[in-house]
Amino acid sequence: MNSKRVGFALCGSFCTHKEVLRELEGLCQEYETVLPIVSQACQTTDTRFGKSEDFLAQVERITGHSIVDSIQKAEPIGPKKLLDVLIIAPCTGNTLAKLAAGITDTPVTMAAKAHLRNARPVVVAVATNDGLSAAAKNIGELLARRNYYLE
Numbered sequence: 001m002n003s004k005r006v007g008f009a010l011c012g013s014f015c016t017h018k019e020v021l022r023e024l025e026g027l028c029q030e031y032e033t034v035l036p037i038v039s040q041a042c043q044t045t046d047t048r049f050g051k052s053e054d055f056l057a058q059v060e061r062i063t064g065h066s067i068v069d070s071i072q073k074a075e076p077i078g079p080k081k082l083l084d085v086l087i088i089a090p091c092t093g094n095t096l097a098k099l100a101a102g103i104t105d106t107p108v109t110m111a112a113k114a115h116l117r118n119a120r121p122v123v124v125a126v127a128t129n130d131g132l133s134a135a136a137k138n139i140g141e142l143l144a145r146r147n148y149y150l151e
Contacts, residue, residue, distance in 0.1 A: 008035065039092075039095065
């Protein structure tokens with residue numbers, strides 16, 4: 001098993017959660033530590049794709065770790081250098097815009113901000129129903145910055 005520590009942040013693109021959970025399972029088979037981080041939307045929104053409490057339970061079962069579900073829990077990621085890489089998947093258009101604008105008001109955006117202070121990579125997998133053309137400016141903004149990688 002790889003000893004790199006992976007942060008895996010999930011946002012609200014609910015229609016992609018089933019696929020993202022399969023990727024999360026694969027990461028957990030390859031890496032010793034996969035720390036789950038979720039947005040408020042994941043924590044509180046029941047959709048036609050499932051109940052939030054069931055989704056959260058699945059994420060904790062897969063990773064074997066408690067979920068980072070608050071700004072306060074995400075902030076130590078930077079000072080304690082808890083991660084080697086942070087993956088944000090799915091990254092909604094809303095979260096993408098916040099990252100591009102430097103807004104830190106969710107567990108996911110705080111995890112990114114805290115992690116970036118250590119000049120370590122953030123991998124962003126954009127999944128947005130807003131249409132990618134609406135997100136193009138924000139994608140370009142992140143591509144122009146250090147340590148951001150888009151999938």
